[in-house]
Amino acid sequence: MTILQISILAVVALVLGRLPKGRQLALLAVSIFVVFWLQPVEPFAKYISLAFWLPVATLTITGLAWILASAPEMRTWKQNWPALAILIGIVLLMDLNRHFKLTQAYISTTPSLTLTLIALIVVVAAALLLTQWRRSHPIMRVVAFITIILIFIFLKTPQLINNALAFLSAAYGQNPDTADAAFSWLGFSYLAFRLMHTIRDRQSGRLPSVTLAEYVNYVIFFPAFTAGPIDRLERFVKDLRTPLPLGDEDLIDAGTRLFVGLFKKFVLADLLAVISVSDMLIPQVKGAGWMWLFLYAYTFQIYFDFSGYTDIAIGLGRLLGVRLPENFAAPYLKPNLTQFWNSWHMTLTQWFRSYFFNPLTRALRSRKQLPVWIIVFVTQISAMVLIGLWHGVAAGFVMWGLWHGFGLFVQNRWSEFIRNRLPAWTQSGRGQMAMNAIGVFITFNYVALGWLFFTLSTPAIAWQAMLKLFGLA
Amino acid sequence: MQNISPIRLLIKVLLFFLILNILFILFAPYVGNLSIYNRLIAGRLRFPFASGRWIDSSMDELDAMFDSHVIAAGTKPPNEFRVVLLGDSSVWGELLTPDQTLSEQLNADHILCNGRNVRSYNLGYPHPSLIKDFVILAATRKYKPDLVIWLVTLDTFRDNSLNPFVVTNQSQAISVVNQYHISFDTSSLKSGASVWEQTLMSQRSRLARLMMLQLYGIYWAGVVPSPVDPNSYPPVANNFHDDPTFAGYKTGSDLSATMFFSWVNYIYQIADGIPLVVVNEPIFISTGRNSNVRYDSFYPRWAYDQYRAIMNSDSSADRWNYVDLWNIISAAGFSDTALHLSPVGEQKLAAALIPIIQKNCIP
Numbered sequence: 001m002t003i004l005q006i007s008i009l010a011v012v013a014l015v016l017g018r019l020p021k022g023r024q025l026a027l028l029a030v031s032i033f034v035v036f037w038l039q040p041v042e043p044f045a046k047y048i049s050l051a052f053w054l055p056v057a058t059l060t061i062t063g064l065a066w067i068l069a070s071a072p073e074m075r076t077w078k079q080n081w082p083a084l085a086i087l088i089g090i091v092l093l094m095d096l097n098r099h100f101k102l103t104q105a106y107i108s109t110t111p112s113l114t115l116t117l118i119a120l121i122v123v124v125a126a127a128l129l130l131t132q133w134r135r136s137h138p139i140m141r142v143v144a145f146i147t148i149i150l151i152f153i154f155l156k157t158p159q160l161i162n163n164a165l166a167f168l169s170a171a172y173g174q175n176p177d178t179a180d181a182a183f184s185w186l187g188f189s190y191l192a193f194r195l196m197h198t199i200r201d202r203q204s205g206r207l208p209s210v211t212l213a214e215y216v217n218y219v220i221f222f223p224a225f226t227a228g229p230i231d232r233l234e235r236f237v238k239d240l241r242t243p244l245p246l247g248d249e250d251l252i253d254a255g256t257r258l259f260v261g262l263f264k265k266f267v268l269a270d271l272l273a274v275i276s277v278s279d280m281l282i283p284q285v286k287g288a289g290w291m292w293l294f295l296y297a298y299t300f301q302i303y304f305d306f307s308g309y310t311d312i313a314i315g316l317g318r319l320l321g322v323r324l325p326e327n328f329a330a331p332y333l334k335p336n337l338t339q340f341w342n343s344w345h346m347t348l349t350q351w352f353r354s355y356f357f358n359p360l361t362r363a364l365r366s367r368k369q370l371p372v373w374i375i376v377f378v379t380q381i382s383a384m385v386l387i388g389l390w391h392g393v394a395a396g397f398v399m400w401g402l403w404h405g406f407g408l409f410v411q412n413r414w415s416e417f418i419r420n421r422l423p424a425w426t427q428s429g430r431g432q433m434a435m436n437a438i439g440v441f442i443t444f445n446y447v448a449l450g451w452l453f454f455t456l457s458t459p460a461i462a463w464q465a466m467l468k469l470f471g472l473a
Numbered sequence: 474m475q476n477i478s479p480i481r482l483l484i485k486v487l488l489f490f491l492i493l494n495i496l497f498i499l500f501a502p503y504v505g506n507l508s509i510y511n512r513l514i515a516g517r518l519r520f521p522f523a524s525g526r527w528i529d530s531s532m533d534e535l536d537a538m539f540d541s542h543v544i545a546a547g548t549k550p551p552n553e554f555r556v557v558l559l560g561d562s563s564v565w566g567e568l569l570t571p572d573q574t575l576s577e578q579l580n581a582d583h584i585l586c587n588g589r590n591v592r593s594y595n596l597g598y599p600h601p602s603l604i605k606d607f608v609i610l611a612a613t614r615k616y617k618p619d620l621v622i623w624l625v626t627l628d629t630f631r632d633n634s635l636n637p638f639v640v641t642n643q644s645q646a647i648s649v650v651n652q653y654h655i656s657f658d659t660s661s662l663k664s665g666a667s668v669w670e671q672t673l674m675s676q677r678s679r680l681a682r683l684m685m686l687q688l689y690g691i692y693w694a695g696v697v698p699s700p701v702d703p704n705s706y707p708p709v710a711n712n713f714h715d716d717p718t719f720a721g722y723k724t725g726s727d728l729s730a731t732m733f734f735s736w737v738n739y740i741y742q743i744a745d746g747i748p749l750v751v752v753n754e755p756i757f758i759s760t761g762r763n764s765n766v767r768y769d770s771f772y773p774r775w776a777y778d779q780y781r782a783i784m785n786s787d788s789s790a791d792r793w794n795y796v797d798l799w800n801i802i803s804a805a806g807f808s809d810t811a812l813h814l815s816p817v818g819e820q821k822l823a824a825a826l827i828p829i830i831q832k833n834c835i836p
Contacts, residue, residue: 248478274688283699290695
């Protein structure tokens with residue numbers, strides 16, 4: 001998002017947050033519009049308007065997921081027709097944009113109205129069938145879960161994306177080599193987590209009943225749509241139904257949060273990007289000292305960038321009367337890796353803990369013959385590799401996951417080993433401070449080294465950088 | 474917590490913002506001089522320029538350019554014979570690392586001038602403009618050069634009044650034009666900024682570029698730039714269409730009627746007694762298709778031959794210290810265009826300039 005887009009959204013949020021009536025539907029309309037607005041224009045805009053169809057797909061998947069995740073009593077026509085009308089109305093309005101030619105604000109090459117109407121009829125028919133065919137819902141939830149994961153794998157695998165683009169290039173008579181490979185389905189990474197959370201919790205009967213408007217608002221809530229945080233439906237709906245009061249102090253808090261976020265993202269992160277470690281930089285760096293400087297620059301750049309976006313999202317959310325969960329809590333000041341992961345991208349970590357780590361740990365513990373260290377090893381490594389793969393299906397992200405998984409395992413075993421062996425001086429005030437400082441130093445540098453696998457294009461380049469850092473290359 | 478009125482807060486914020494802008498207007502003239510170059514990190518061997526090949530700041534503000542340059546590092550040592558090189562992208566060193574450029578090739582030869590060490594400084598800046606070169610030379614004088622070498626080509630003498638450098642440095646351009654009575658229309662330029670233009674709001678993009686310039690300094694201080702792979706760009710074209718026109722001029726046109734060759738006199742005035750050599754820089758001489766019509770993609774033969782004749786004749790008439798090195802570099806010495814030299818080409822040009830420097834070595 002640009003500063004201008006954020007500023008416009010802040011004004012919109014301020015107005016929406018003060019609406020005495022119709023707030024939910026107005027928020028829904030704005031969020032749907034934002035899904036279209038922020039979707040980048042893709043390389044095939046001339047032939048097939050993915051910038052139109054991808055947001056439509058986002059809304060379709062969300063609508064169908066609501067049918068699977070909601071209680072039957074919430075699916076009445078009376079409760080949901082306004083939300084449905086807004087959904088369909090805005091899609092049609094966006095489709096008509098080719099007549100308005102608002103190219104600065106939105107794509108102009110949208111498909112024909114007939115094609116859009118046919119697509120809408122198909123989607124509505126599928127939704128009606130799904131609503132009627134209740135007995136299939138348990139199996140459909142599993143199918144939906146797997147489908148989301150498959151789409152996710154496709155979107156996060158560069159080779160698959162490139163093949164798809166090459167196919168589209170050939171289909172439209174373009175040279176595959178010259179086709180712009182930039183392609184993204186905006187917001188899908190976070191959308192997937194929210195959908196999987198609701199479908200899974202519906203299966204286990206823990207999900208509150210919500211209307212279509214509430215559900216879509218939760219999934220595509222515009223402040224958190226592109227970069228999180230990943231809220232939980234039950235918590236989000238409470239704020240949506242009874243918005244937090246927007247008093248003077250709340251307004252100031254929200255404004256401060258927005259300002260801090262903008263400063264972190266557009267001043268600190270963007271400036272640090274100039275001297276951040278990169279593929280091009282590695283072979284040219286003069287020595288280990290400079291290499292550490294460039295690595296630390298990246299370490300802070302990624303923090304300011306990501307936490308800046310989170311601050312902006314929380315500030316915008318607060319203007320709308322919704323208190324989004326925190327995502328960062330001074331992660332680089334934590335004395336061990338476990339605490340780091342409890343304060344870095346916290347909502348993602350919590351998601352994985354709830355839907356992967358804890359169930360897997362329980363499953364392994366039920367096999368009593370397995371020793372604890374094996375359970376810890378398997379769960380830590382697999383959870384962190386999955387978090388790595390969430391960023392992209394690439395060797396670097398796997399290595400990054402392994403780096404952290406291994407670090408967490410070693411830290412876990414070391415804590416167990418050292419628990420009753422620590423000398424007495426470490427229990428004193430100064431001793432604890434010293435131990436804490438050492439822990440922060442080691443954790444920060446371990447995390448910083450891990451970013452090499454994350455940001456550099458291949459593990460080989462990351463290894464070369466690692467050697468340079470220690471004066472070995 | 475004390476209850477705060479947002480209206481009162483807004484008024485306070487606006488008031489604070491107003492005061493900040495007023496303070497900024499007072500200190501704005503000095504902002505361009507805030508630099509970590511030559512203090513925390515070494516100055517640059519050439520002016521910052523984002524050429525597309527190198528990631529860099531696109532800073533073309535004169536003060537900031539000089540402050541980031543190694544020429545601004547401390548006072549001139551007494552045993553230094555200071556040579557400054559002026560010109561366009563060929564002097565700046567397109568596709569060359571800073572240590573491969575002409576100035577560093579000269580420095581690598583460690584020549585002496587009456588016992589003083591000859592030290593060359595690259596003050597070239599891409600895109601031809603006479604006013605740009607005048608402004609840079611005027612600003613260079615305070616760094617006490619002993620010799621100025623100005624590398625020119627036919628393109629240097631076209632009307633380039635809308636050069637981005639001139640637009641950025643409007644007040645300096647006007648000052649030079651007025652001081653030396655240069656017949657250049659400055660009506661589209663402004664000598665000073667309005668109050669609004671001096672505010673923090675208006676200057677924010679300049680501030681961002683200044684900060685970027687400092688950070689790029691850290692970047693460049695920490696790397697040894699890899700030489701550009703010659704296979705990564707198309708070589709200089711050897712075959713052309715048979716178009717004989719040059720910048721809208723048809724065959725046989727009188728270039729001296731509308732081009733600015735006589736402006737060489739101004740640069741001597743600006744140099745104000747500092748020895749100055751005008752060098753016609755080497756061009757690529759094609760041997761391919763239609764090479765009987767054109768020397769290269771820039772110049773048809775008739776235009777370039779006429780230009781050389783004019784320069785030779787004017788230099789005699791006006792007593793310019795003029796050297797024509799147009800054909801001293803073979804095809805292998807060029808990189809991507811007919812004016813950009815490869816490292817080997819720069820080496821040859823440096824070798825040709827050494828006797829010229831020694832000849833102009835005045836104690």
